[in-house]
Amino acid sequence: MSSFPYLTVLTVAPLVGAAGIAFLPKDKPELAKRAAFGWSLLILALTVGLWLQFKPAGERFQFRESYTWIPQWGAKFTFAVDGIALVMIALIALLVPLVVLASWHDADKSKRSVPAYFALLLALEATMIGVFAAQDVFLFYVFFEVMLVPMYFLIGSYGGHQKQYAAVKFFLYSLVGGLFMLAAVVGLWVLGGHTFDWQTLVNADFGVNAERWLFLGFFLAFAIKAPFFPFHTWLPDAGGAAQAGSAALLVGVMDKVGTFGILRYCLPLFPNASKHFAWLGFTLALVGIVYGALVAIGQQDLKRLVSYTSIAHFGFIGIGIFAFTTQAGTGAVLYMVNHGLATGLLFLVVGMLVSRRGSALVSDFGGAGKLVPVLAGVFFIAGLASLALPGTSPFVSEFLVLIGTFTVNKTVAVIATAGIILAAGYVLWMIQRTTQGTTNPKLLEVKAMSRDLSLREAAVVTPLIALIIVLGFYPKPVIDVINPAIKATMTDMHVTDPKATAGTVEAGK
Template sequence: MSVPWLTVLWLLPTVGAIAVLAVPNTRPDVAKWLGLAVAVATFAVSVGLAVGFDATGTRYQFVEDHSWIPALGTRYTLGLDGIGLVLVLLTTVLLPLLILAGWHDADHAGSLDHSGGRRQKGPHTYLALTLAVEAMVLMSFVALDILLFYIFFEAMLIPMYFLIGGFGSGAGRSAAAVKFLLYNLFGGLIMLAAVVGLYVVTAQSDLGGGTFDLRTVVQAASSGQLDADSGLLKMLFLGFMFAFAVKAPLWPFHSWLPDAAVSATPASAVLMMAVVDKVGTFAMLRYCLQIFPDAARYFAPLIAALAVIGIVYGAVLAIGQTDVMRLISYTSISHFGFIILGIFALTQQGQTGSTLYMVNHGLSTAALFLIAGFLVSRRGSALIADYGGVQKVAPVLAGTFLIAGLATLSLPGLAPFISEFLVLIGTFTRYPVAAILATSALVLSAIYILWTYQRMMGGPVRPVEGPGAASRGMPDLRGRELVVVAPLLALLLVFGIYPKPLLAMIDPAVEHTMSTMHQPNPQPTVPVSTQGGPK
């Protein structure tokens, strides 16, 4: 009997979350080390899946299929393709680093009970919620049943809500958590209506009854077996797309992100932006394009236009920020615009670049946001104007901030460059104007990153005394912080020079998506003169 590795993958952090809560409240260090061990073990399982994955084999591998709710035609079906695999690896790589980065984030979150022990709102709950988010995200990446995916797509909002509202900082954290929850719940409700509608469509089609099996529905959509009016299918597409656009987020459904990112702890903000939000863009590829290919083609120009607006909008607003954490959150809105633009360019290069961008954005945003968080924890302020001369007193911290910032602006030689280049090339062959407008973000990103570095890290060292001061005496990165930052920077360098291992997993899955949609790549045309030479 083969081991159900995909079940082990998501069940391990689930059981780990329960085990962490079972640790006595008087032993927070034990809870921390247990949570870290579970995250490392989950990463080890994902590495084993990557080693055993055959990129040239069948699309979905390690498939598990068991009866769940026969009356609804829904089953417990899991499977892993190349796109899901790279996002599983991203998630499991980041989680141990995020636990280390937030090692002390919840130390003072709990109050003391009558016996002198710490109440459950402390490291135990913080770690359990983090592991719960990981488990639900992993299930979302491997689920091959639409209803199963939807349940975990919605369920991950609850632990994320408590991480923002219960462990964040600032007076506005509760409002930011509620805003995050309401936006995403509303999107989920619209999607639920679309999921029900899709089930009715499959029940009326020649599929032997209603079904939520993704492979069956995609095959029916590809062969024209879905017996539904094109207008209805477009409405269902919009129901799915709206929920994913809120989660991603796509402009103009983005306004919850900056508030949530600033209010959460840096580790929780990275968990949200680099991991949870990727479920939205991943679902666009897996569900919107494959189940509704005609509707995706119909709405692609509109979505591409919104993506371009988001790219420019996020970059422009980043330039005007005075809070470094809010600045980084706006850069993510710009980057998600690139990801969504590549998806709806409907070219193989664009979708390959978008998938690679999901990974690279996760790494670069994690590095930049966590380093900024380490900096803010030293000064106690996120205002850019409160810093100056950091590179003189904490050169390692300043240097790592610069590398992470250069990765964010897609400097050649760092991982985001190749993914952004692929997105732009893939977009240009279908929407040249959109690609040209999107390139403006390259200049804008250089402005907001280099100007921020110059103001915070360069110039004279601010004195400790006086208003708006204190870089003097600031400690450099410590051992635990270096352990967090070093792997992220190393991966940015490695994948910037040699992205082939990731592309080898991504390309076949993207090619399968394109063939399922019957979507050929546009052929670039070069006008020639009557003499046969280039014009």
């Protein structure tokens, strides 16, 4: 195992880049853009090195680093990654340079500083990597709260319609959830032997009642962050107001902290409470699948529509987590990755369409495919990935979730399957109304609608499309990384797979 401090460098390096870019002169926007893109590529290269040196068959947590922080509290800067954290960090490292490239002109239209915008993107990257890499509960909580700050300014300062309202709503919802988590973190420290070390707390006995209350404190914070129904109302506002690149990171990665938190903290630390409240997780997830899809069908704003589809997708992740099988759990984590790829692509393509039309309203498009056929084709591919068409990566994860859930709860799996039909409805409706049919006469008056996919935009979408297709046919490399971590989580919960599913996702079997 390499002694290089990958996780510390990956957390600190984006902050260093952000600080340098923030102090660049405002009259040098191109320099800020190039610096942000180059720095994000450096982070991607380091992450590739981390991935290549990770051993799926090795120890559960690898690249562990621990530094003294607040000895009176037993808090430490402890970083480590298992397969679940690794794939999420890889997703972050991939999306950020693509978002920087896609957002090349987003800040130009505002009266705010262009260097500050790209500095905020790198600062957000640092906090997101930190929250997935943290193995100290208090450190996790700090990153969980601090990552709100750059996103708040990305929405409130650089967003579109009702940006300030959306930014405040996003911040307040997350802050309230964080307060519940803070209370649970304090309780965890008191009852767990005055330590925040994850490994020590996994082996602690909190008692039945205390465990349930601690579980609810963490779960509520994570349910708001994900978000699960009925804590979802901030997401359409934030996703609709944010620039497309910021929205891609918000929905594609940042929201996954909620589902990651349930897997990393709720299930292993509070296994009995997790089993006791599994019905609650199933209920919120199922309602979210149906509700998110139905509301998405009626949306007139493209960015709000994509945001509502994500509420439905998070429902599938939720049932995969609470099924407590290796198959469903692996499918849930794979869904987290594939949702980031597919929804990230969808948000970025929507942003390209909106920047040309000057509007996100579905009614302002119509027949756009005749004017920008290549961009419309990419939009179609992104939509098919979002509805989990076979041959795209989301289908694999959705299939694993449903199969793994069906073995333990057929009713939940059947109801969730109905969401697939609804997904086809809102995606095909969106594509039909925007790119197909008779061309909207007003589109012909918009000069920008004559520009098809540019070279820069092609560089943004090509890697995402390639990964969606490759992982749709060959997901084994990612599954092999995720599966051991899910098995270890099931062991922490003292549950075993039903005989019909045991070992079915091992190494491509």
